[in-house]
Each structure stands twice: as structure tokens, then as C-alpha cells.
Amino acid sequence: MRQTTSHQRGFVLITMAIAAAGVLAVAGLAVDIGRVFIAKNEIQVACDAAALAAAGQLDGTTNGLSRAQDAVSAMPNKWNFGTADLPAPAVTFATSAAGPWVADPNPAAGYAYVQVTAAVQVRLYFMTLATGQSVSNVTSSAKAGQIPIASVSRGLAPYTAVSTNTTGPNFGLVAGNSYAMQWPTFNSSRSGCSVASPSLCFNSLPCSGDSAASKTAVVANWASKYQGYWGANSNSLIGAAVLDGVQLAPLTLGQNIDPLLSPGDKQAEADYLDRRVSQDTDTADTTPAAYLASTRHNGRRLLPVAIVDPVDPTHTNVIGYGQFLLLSNGSPSDYYKKAGNGNDPYCALYAGPYNIGSGGPGAGGSSGASSVRLIE
Amino acid sequence: MKRRRGVAILEFAAGSGLLLAIFSGTFDFGYTLIQYNRLETAVAQAARYASIVPYDSPNTTPSAAFLASVRNMALYGNPAVGHSVVVGGLTAANIQLQVTFANGVPATMQVSITGYNIYALFGTHPLTGKPRVSYPYQGVWAPA
Numbered sequence: 001m002r003q004t005t006s007h008q009r010g011f012v013l014i015t016m017a018i019a020a021a022g023v024l025a026v027a028g029l030a031v032d033i034g035r036v037f038i039a040k041n042e043i044q045v046a047c048d049a050a051a052l053a054a055a056g057q058l059d060g061t062t063n064g065l066s067r068a069q070d071a072v073s074a075m076p077n078k079w080n081f082g083t084a085d086l087p088a089p090a091v092t093f094a095t096s097a098a099g100p101w102v103a104d105p106n107p108a109a110g111y112a113y114v115q116v117t118a119a120v121q122v123r124l125y126f127m128t129l130a131t132g133q134s135v136s137n138v139t140s141s142a143k144a145g146q147i148p149i150a151s152v153s154r155g156l157a158p159y160t161a162v163s164t165n166t167t168g169p170n171f172g173l174v175a176g177n178s179y180a181m182q183w184p185t186f187n188s189s190r191s192g193c194s195v196a197s198p199s200l201c202f203n204s205l206p207c208s209g210d211s212a213a214s215k216t217a218v219v220a221n222w223a224s225k226y227q228g229y230w231g232a233n234s235n236s237l238i239g240a241a242v243l244d245g246v247q248l249a250p251l252t253l254g255q256n257i258d259p260l261l262s263p264g265d266k267q268a269e270a271d272y273l274d275r276r277v278s279q280d281t282d283t284a285d286t287t288p289a290a291y292l293a294s295t296r297h298n299g300r301r302l303l304p305v306a307i308v309d310p311v312d313p314t315h316t317n318v319i320g321y322g323q324f325l326l327l328s329n330g331s332p333s334d335y336y337k338k339a340g341n342g343n344d345p346y347c348a349l350y351a352g353p354y355n356i357g358s359g360g361p362g363a364g365g366s367s368g369a370s371s372v373r374l375i376e
Numbered sequence: 377m378k379r380r381r382g383v384a385i386l387e388f389a390a391g392s393g394l395l396l397a398i399f400s401g402t403f404d405f406g407y408t409l410i411q412y413n414r415l416e417t418a419v420a421q422a423a424r425y426a427s428i429v430p431y432d433s434p435n436t437t438p439s440a441a442f443l444a445s446v447r448n449m450a451l452y453g454n455p456a457v458g459h460s461v462v463v464g465g466l467t468a469a470n471i472q473l474q475v476t477f478a479n480g481v482p483a484t485m486q487v488s489i490t491g492y493n494i495y496a497l498f499g500t501h502p503l504t505g506k507p508r509v510s511y512p513y514q515g516v517w518a519p520a
Binding site for chain 1: 384387388390391392394395398399401402405406409410412413416417420423424427428430432478479480481484486505506507508509510511512513514515516517518519520
């Protein structure tokens with residue numbers, strides 16, 4: 001009888017103790033795992049942002065790679081409830097989303113994908129009692145790249161560059177050479193004007209980089225109808241198109257742009273080009289290489305346009321996209337405008353493929369246009 | 377026998393008090409952590425959204441429409457006004473958007489939570505400037 005009594009007396013306390021141990025383990029799980037989950041979320045977000053920032057810097061050169069590295073270190077996102085900097089994330093590059101991932105590729109041509117991996121150690125307070133494990137290693141990684149796009153609905157300026165070479169990413173254009181964004185006035189009655197000697201058909205000479213094939217295509221198929229402009233005719237819409245990248249219509253590879261081409265309002269077009277140039281903090285550099293190397297450039301002088309091929313008088317096809325460096329004489333209002341009496345072309349220097357949102361050209365893809373996106 | 381039964385109740389009372397304390401402590405921590413995690417996700421989504429849509433202001437003060445859509449993105453996970461907020465009691469005023477320019481063009485979009493309290497069982501956890509997430513701006517700038 002005595003024995004049974006003593007058993008009964010301890011019973012509740014013993015079950016309670018066992019239950020308490022179980023509940024304490026659950027409490028530990030809730031707190032420790034909760035903190036691990038938050039750390040995971042925080043470093044995943046930090047990796048995503050860093051990978052996007054890095055991918056935006058890639059341009060197929062080793063300079064682009066080091067700018068990408070810098071962009072990762074410059075990201076301000078933190079972890080541990082927003083209190084701690086991420087320990088130096090590992091940055092690797094690849095030419096495709098599938099890898100292989102290389103830390104320091106040289107030459108860098110074609111490297112348009114970046115992976116950022118960060119690892120942190122979360123201290124465990126309760127789990128350590130149960131398992132003896134005092135820290136949890138939390139690793140996250142993010143991959144981002146410049147994904148080629150066929151269609152652009154926002155950002156293209158209402159001009160075009162002409163090329164008859166349909167091979168991307170450069171379509172036969174040479175970086176640093178000068179191409180017409182808007183062609184000089186066509187005049188068929190000038191002496192010597194023929195499809196065979198197209199330069200003589202314009203009141204002013206075309207831009208120096210435009211190929212003979214491009215000039216022939218323009219003379220044969222555009223003649224006096226178009227000069228390469230495809231925006232609206234009203235002043236405010238031209239402003240929105242040149243300064244804000246508001247397109248008249250989305251453009252897609254292979255699309256016939258002929259119905260959109262129009263003569264436009266040359267004074268307004270020139271005026272807004274000059275305004276766009278004046279928004280750049282580097283109006284002095286005269287070559288794309290010097291411009292892109294300058295730390296003061298902000299990308300406003302880079303004009304993204306469609307590259308088109310006038311194949312016949314009613315078909316001008318979009319074959320790709322590219323970015324062109326607008327010229328400047330340092331004045332905010334009279335470079336293109338002075339040249340813009342209609343006889344003169346608006347020339348700009350080819351800088352490279354168009355990557356939406358970058359301050360410079362992209363790493364290039366078949367279409368010459370890309371946007372930065374996360375892959376996983 | 378009566379006396380013994382009373383002992384069991386006392387034991388249970390003492391033990392369950394302890395259990396209840398552990399339980400509510402767990403809830404307190406767990407709830408706070410879950411809310412913080414939800415806010416982190418909401419803020420990250422809003423910052424990502426802000427970083428890719430056209431930024432229609434010439435300076436670091438965003439336009440009313442831009443600010444509203446970013447706040448809605450954090451509140452509802454959608455740029456338009458939705459039905460239920462992601463975390464109870466969160467309002468548009470709690471969501472701060474800070475735009476940073478570099479060389480005169482938008483460079484970074486930072487979204488953070490300020491002035492929001494997580495009401496847990498044993499206390500209030502005020503959030504000032506966190507969670508906070510920055511994304512590089514990669515949209516089309518529309519200054520005019």
C-alpha cells in the first residue's frame with residue numbers, strides 16, 4: 001500500500017517533467033527554426049538583389065565583370081534582423097543559365113549570367129541542448145542574367161538604325177562608328193542620284209558608318225517617304241517618346257515597321273534629343289569607349305533604337321535592337337537642333353546591344369536586346 | 377486518500393503553470409518571427425516591383441502614383457488595392473520608399489517598414505526602419 005501511494009504521488013510530476021522536456025524542445029524549434037527561416041529569407045533577398053545588380057553591369061568585357069563584383073559589394077542589404085552585413089558573397093559568371101560557373105573568366109565575351117552565393121551562421125539557443133549543434137549554416141544563392149528578348153514595349157526611342165545584316169548581336173554595326181538615327185533629306189533630282197550611288201541622293205551626306213548596302217536600301221525603299229522616324233507627330237508625344245521611352249507601339253523581331261514610320265516633326269525631334277543629352281552628367285566624351293569608362297556617365301546619352309532592314313517599299317522589318325551614343329557639343333539645346341533643318345542626318349555612335357535598365361550596353365544576345373531577370 | 381488526491385492537483389497546478397509559461401513564450405516568439413518574416417517578404421516584393429517599373433519623376437521624390445503602387449505591392453502583393461493586407465494592421469503610411477539617385481538618374485529603390493508594432497503576448501515589438509530591402513533600379517526612367 002505504501003509503495004503504491006508513493007508511485008501515485010510522483011506520477012503527475014514525472015509526466016509533467018517529461019511533457020515539459022517535450023514542450024521545451026518544441027519551443028526551441030519554434031525560436032531557433034524561426035530565426036533560421038528569417039536568416040534564410042534575408043540572405044535570399046540580399047542574393048537576389050545582388051545578382052540583379054551584378055547582371056546589370058555585364059557587357060562582355062572584364063571591366064564589366066569587375067563592375068559586377070563591385071555592384072555586389074555595394075548592395076546595402078543586411079541579415080540578422082537587418083543588423084549584420086553579409087560576409088563577402090561568392091560571385092561567379094557563366095555564358096548560359098546552366099553554367100559552368102567561373103569566378104574570373106577571361107576573355108569575358110558572352111558572359112551574361114551571374115550567380116551570387118552567400119553563407120551565414122545562425123546561432124542556435126535551444127537546439128544546442130537537444131542536439132549539441134550550436135550553429136546552423138544557412139546558404140542562399142541567386143542566379144540572374146541578361147535574358148535576350150524579342151519584343152520591347154517600353155524604352156525604345158522613336159528612331160531607327162538601318163542595317164541589311166541580320167546577324168545579332170551587332171548586325172554588322174561597329175562600335176564607335178557613326179550611324180543615322182534619322183536620315184538626311186532625300187532629293188531624287190540631285191545629279192548622279194541612283195540606287196547604285198545612293199550618297200548622291202541626299203541633300204547632306206549620310207552618317208559615316210552607314211554601309212553602302214544600307215544607303216542603297218534606304219534610297220530604293222524609303223526614298224522621300226521616310227527618314228527613319230516612327231513616333232507620333234505631336235510635340236508632347238515626341239517628348240514622351242524621346243525622354244521617357246514611351247513607345248507608339250511595342251516592337252517585335254521580324255515586325256514590319258512600315259505602317260509606323262512617319263516624317264515626324266523634325267524641330268521637336270531634334271530639340272528633345274538635345275534635352276536628353278543634357279540630362280547626362282558626361283557630355284564631354286566623344287567615343288563610346290571613353291564615355292563608358294567615365295564614372296560620370298549615367299546612360300542618358302545612350303539611345304536605344306530598333307535596327308531595321310528596308311526590304312521593299314512597303315516592308316521595313318525590325319531585325320534587332322541596339323544602343324547609340326548621342327553626340328553633344330556641351331550645349332543643352334543646339335547640337336541636333338541646329339543640325340535639324342531636315343537636310344542633315346542625326347548621327348549617333350553605335351555603342352552595343354541594348355540591356356533594359358543598364359547604364360551601358362548589354363553582353364549581347366541574338367536579338368541585341370535583353371532584360372535582367374532572376375533565373376531561379 | 378483525500379489528501380493524496382489534493383497533492384496530485386497541486387502537482388498538476390505547479391506543472392501546468394510551467395507548461396503554460398513555456399507555451400505562451402513559444403507563441404510569443406514564434407508569432408513575432410512569423411510576422412517579421414512576412415514583412416520581410418512583403419518589403420522585398422515591393423522593392424523588386426519598384427526597381428523594374430518606369431520611374432516617372434525627375435527627382436528622388438516619387439510621384440504619388442508610383443509611391444501608391446509600391447505601397448500596395450507591400451500591403452497586398454499587388455500594385456492595385458487588394459482585399460486583405462499581408463500582415464494585420466499594416467497601413468500604407470508604415471511603408472517607406474527611399475529612392476537614391478547616382479549621377480542624376482535613379483540607382484536604388486529601398487523599401488522599409490517604419491512605425492509598425494508587432495503585438496505579441498508579452499510585449500510590443502516596434503519596427504523602425506526594418507525590415508528594409510534595396511534593389512538596384514533597372515527600369516526605364518521617365519523624367520518628363
